[in-house]
Amino acid sequence: MTVGLFIPCYVDQFYPNAAIATLQLLEKLGVDVVYPKKQTCCGQPMANSGFSHLTGGCDDLFTELFEEFDYVVVPSGSCTLHLKDHLHSDKHPESAKGLRKKVYELVEFLTDILQVKELNAKFPYRVGVHQSCHGLRGLHLSQMTELVAPAFSKPNQLLSMVDGLELVDLDRTDECCGFGGTFCVAEEAVSSKMGKDRVADHIKHGAEYITSADLSCLMHMEGILHRQKSNVKVVHIAEILNGI
Amino acid sequence: MSSRNLILAALRENQPEFSALPDLDGPISLETEPVEKFKTLATAIGSKIFEVSNFDQIKEVIIKQFSAKARIISSFEELAAIAETDIKGINPHLLENTELAILKAQLGVAENGSMWVPELNMMQRVLPFICQHLALVVYKKDIVSNMHEAYQILGNSNTGFGAFIAGPSKTADIEQSLVLGAHGPRSMTVFIMN
Amino acid sequence: MKDHAELSEEFNKDEARVDWHDETLWFIREKRDKAVHTIPEWEWLRETGSQIKNNVLSNLSVYLEQFESNALANGVKVHWAANAAEHNEIVLSILKGHQVDRMVKSKSMLTEECHLNDYLTGNGIEVIDSDLGERIVQLANETPSHIVLPCIHKKKEEIGDLFHEFLGTAAGESDPQVLTEAARQHLRETFMTRKVALTGVNFAVAETGEFVVCTNEGNADMGAHLSEVHIASMGIEKIIPERKHLGVFLRLLTRSATGQPITTYSSHFMKPRQGQEMHIILVDNGRSRQLGRADFRNSLKCIRCGSCMNTCPVYRRSGGHSYHTAISGPIGAILAPNLDMKDYADLPFASTLCGSCSNVCPVKIDIHEQLYKWRQVLVKDGYVSPVKAISMKAMAFTFANPTVFEVAGKSGRWFMKNFPSLVSNKLNPWYKEREMPEPPKESFREWYSKNRKIT
Structure with missing residues (x-):
């Protein structure tokens, strides 16, 4: 199983530790993770502002970068939902459609796909x-x-x-x-x-x-x-x- | 074109493809003890409940609570000794000084403590609303589980007017504080007749 | 005209009052939750209500004609109004026909939508609203801030002051019990003396020609049964096919609205009282147009319970008047642009799209999805500021070009400038009550280049 890791734009820039933790956690659980470096944004900031007609470039890029993977995992519910609901690409319509079903938010990927039953983690707070x-x-x-x-x-x-x-x-x-x-x-x-x-x-x-x-x-x-x-x-x- | 035809034409033009009505036979929960449930709900919405088996018991309750001078109106001939029982043809405005009306409910509904009163049982449409206090008599056998059952019984009867009445008139418009007696009756007494 | 953001900013100047408003409405949401959890088949009821309404929208013209002919057979006079102006003219003509210049009116959001009170007052007719909350806002010269709880924005002390001025209660009296009693006495006199009463309509049944009015106070009945003429105003979407469907809607309505199992009075008007005249006005006012908008027609399923307002975290903290339209809150925000896209272009943006509104909706209107869709329509049709459009284009360009993004975005620099405000830092409203995150030493992609194989 090869997973494409999508790190939303603001997570990349402000919260690298969350992204690193996501990567390490998936690797520890035996998943082959690939991070396509040309990734940018899911397009949600524009779409939720009413500018979904401007997300074409974003959508094409995302589709081209991620179509090859078995799953795409995203440590962000909001971006995941946007991709699931709205990803479309005039250049690669079928790939985009298929991707909408392959995108998972990290938590649901852990519980539903990997069906994690135990974790080696401690957080005494x-x-x-x-x-x-x-x-x-x-x-x-x-x-x-x-x-x-x-x-x-x-x-x-x-x-x-x-x-x-x-x-x-x-x-x-x-x-x-x-x-x-x-x-x-x-x-x-x-x-x-x-x-x-x-x-x-x-x-x-x-x-x-x-x-x-x-x-x-x-x-x-x-x-x-x-x-x-x-x-x-x-x-x-x-x-x-x-x-x- | 008249507004009527303009509206209808616009609707015909804009209506989506026909969508069928759903089946109403769903997982509707039925009360195992509808009378008990009715009592609980009716009490919760501010009604006072008395279980009685004859009209003398009703009279007893009324006499304890209302002075002999109070204007009491009832649709029950059995209560003629304490109430006016014929107000046919009277100007409804003249009912304003009614202290208590005692009327018959056709149905009681367990899930919400309401009772159906058709116009015929109201004597005058305004009576159950204009009186200071309202008492409804409902027969135990007429208490159903829920609104679906209630409408099954009512069918398409055209009674001119009718209302489900649930408790005393109330408002919570001022800071959500519940106050009984907004415009209609200040209290509701329910006599459940065996 | 001030927009939602400006009006909410004013509302938020008094934070304690915002807390009070929020908690009062949240309390009603909690009562709603408690009530619906006693009904195991609640979600089935919502689905059934939704499907009945879907059927109604798909067959509205037929049901209206059926309703009309049954109502006529019941001895009711039926009028059709294409818009607000025509509705108001019909009401006035009925009043004039009876040489009456005073009217009592129970709750009707449709007449608020049509600005009936202003119109009648301008034509020399005195209108008294008989619902306690509506009477209060009428005395305050305001409009309802909530469709079910018209004066939920007012404190009891303010209501006490109004009643002292207009109804002669003691100065400083603010006990709801005492104030309600004063209103009861004052309005009883009104009911006793008005020859014409206007009511709203909650449901109208095509099969029987009857209409149902739900109140807790009994004011609709007091007005209607003491009047010589009863006028009922209804939006054409209020039609339901058969009487048995009332069982579904009456179970849904009040539990959703206030958490009560049913309103005190659910009055079914079939025929006029002997010697009385009964009129029904069927009002379109943009509804047939909304029916033609595939993405937005579902908004017409609304049964006006107000639960989307009570649950809305924005509504609770901005107040109903911030929506500057008769129907406020989330449902108002998807209805209003149909009436006027320019005047109400701000409303679909007055939401975080959290989706709670759609979940409490008793007829399952996809409110938050329609808010999203209205945003797209309003932008495309040019109702959003051109400055925003330029910055959005710049953002879209950056995101579509990885090299631009990478150069722009090292260690959060691009974001500090562009996100989330798209305006310069000093004036950035983000900073009024919040800090931005500290930009880290390196972005994830920089870390990844050093620590993993690059693909």
């Missing part, structure tokens, strides 16, 4: 899980609180394999953090308020770390934690699972 909206309601990584349906959580399933890790309960288990791409600046007031409220919920319940399968949410919450000079830190789930 109180951890709050932030459910990114796209991972939750788009990829169904966990059950959504709005629905009358059996509970499950793929991130929690993996985190429960980590030694010493204590999950904290939240008042609002799956409320949005307010990042929302360009929403975070276009609607600064509401976005910041949402972020502050989300962070406060974790702090109230004694979380030492906030983790998530989505770094865009974590970047948003980290920005607020830093401004508030809080000791609470954010960490991508790959870093916990890989054992920091």
Whole structure:
């Protein structure tokens, strides 16, 4: 099995440790991982702003770089969902269509494809899980609180394999953090308020770390934690699972 | 072209391809104890429940709670001793001073504590709304599990007017604080008749 | 006209009030959750409701004609209004026909959409809203901020002040019990003296020609049953095929709206009362146009429960008035651009696309997907700022060209300049309450070049 590793643009530039952890974790689990170096972005920033007609170049590039792999793994729920829902290429329509089915977010790849049952990782801290909206309601990584349906959580399933890790309960288990791409600046007031409220919920319940399968949410919450000079830190789930 | 025909023509032009109606035979949960469930739900939405087996017991409850001077109106001849039972032809505005109305519900619905009252049982349409307090009498055998069953029984009967009534009139418009007695009755008493 | 972002910024100047607004609405979302979890077949009910509404949209013209002929047979007068203006003229002509200059009205978001009150007032007609929340906003000279909870943005002390001024309650009185009693007395006099009552319509049944009005207060019934003339205004999408379908919708509506199992009153109007006149006005006002938009027609399935507002993290922190349209919140944001793309171009962007709205929707409208699709339409049709379009083109160029991206992007330099704001750092709104991440020593691709074989 050969996996193409897609590291979203902002993860590459701001959170290399999460990307390194993703790579190392997959390698430890015996996966042959390839990182095509010409990769850039999934196209979501443009599309969610209403400019999906400008993502053609991005989409073609992604399709050409990744069509050969058995799977594409992405340590970001939001980018994964965008690719699954919207990847299309006029140059390579069939490849793009096939790729939409082969793209996996890291957590679901670990639970559904690799069916990981144990991990060699230790993280002796109180951890709050932030459910990114796209991972939750788009990829169904966990059950959504709005629905009358059996509970499950793929991130929690993996985190429960980590030694010493204590999950904290939240008042609002799956409320949005307010990042929302360009929403975070276009609607600064509401976005910041949402972020502050989300962070406060974790702090109230004694979380030492906030983790998530989505770094865009974590970047948003980290920005607020830093401004508030809080000791609470954010960490991508790959870093916990890989054992920091 | 008239607006009617303009609208209909635009709709015909823009309607999507026909989509069939779904089957209503779904995994609908049935109450094993509909009367108990009805009592729980009706109480939860602010109704007071009395289980009775005759009209004397109803009278007893009423006499304890209402003064002899209060205007009481009922559709039950059995209650003629304590209530007016004929208001046919009266101007509905003249019912404004009604303290209590005691009417018959055709159905009770366990899942939400509501009761169906057709116009015929209302004496006058406005009566169950304008009275200060409302009492409904529902027979135990007429309590069904849910709204699907209720509509099965109602069929397409054209009663002119009818309402599901669930508890006293209420509002939570001011800061979500529940207040009973918004415009309609301040209280609802349910007599479940054996 | 101020847009959603500007209006929400104003709303957020009082953070304690935002917290209060958020918590009040979240409390209703929690009540909704509690109520729906008592119904094991809830998801089946939503799916069934959705499919019934799909059928309605596909056969709307037939159902309307069927409804019309059954209503006529029931002795009801049926009117058709192509737009808001025609609706308002019909109401006025009925009032004039009875030489009446005062009317009582129960909750009807359609009349808000049509700005009926302003129109009638301008024509010398006095309108009194009888729903407590609507009466409160009417006294405050405001519009409802929520379709089910019209004055959810107001504190009880502010309502107390209004009632002191207009209804003569004691100064400083803010007990909801006392205020509600004052409104009851004041509106009872109104009900007793108005010859014409207007109500909204929650559902209209094609098969029987009846319409159903749901209230908790009993105000629609008080108005209608004491009036000589009852006017019911309804959007044409309110039609459902058969009476038995009410079983599905009445189970869904109030649990979704407030967490109650059903409203206090679900009144079924079939025929006028003896000696009474009953009118139904069927209003299009852009609905037939929306029906033609394949991506957006599902918005017409809405049964106006307001659950998408209660769950929306943006709505809770921006207030209903920030949407500057009669129907606020997520559903309003996909309905409004159909009415006017220019005036409401901001609304589909007033969302993080979190998707909670679609999950609580009792008829499964794909609200957040339609928000995304409206964004594409609004950009293509030129309703978004040209500055944004230029920076988006630059971004697209960078992302389509790996060498440009790599040179631009070493250690987060390109991002510091371009992401997420697309404006310069000093003015970047990100920094108002947030820090940007520290750029690391090396990007992942730099690390990878040193530590792994390059492909």
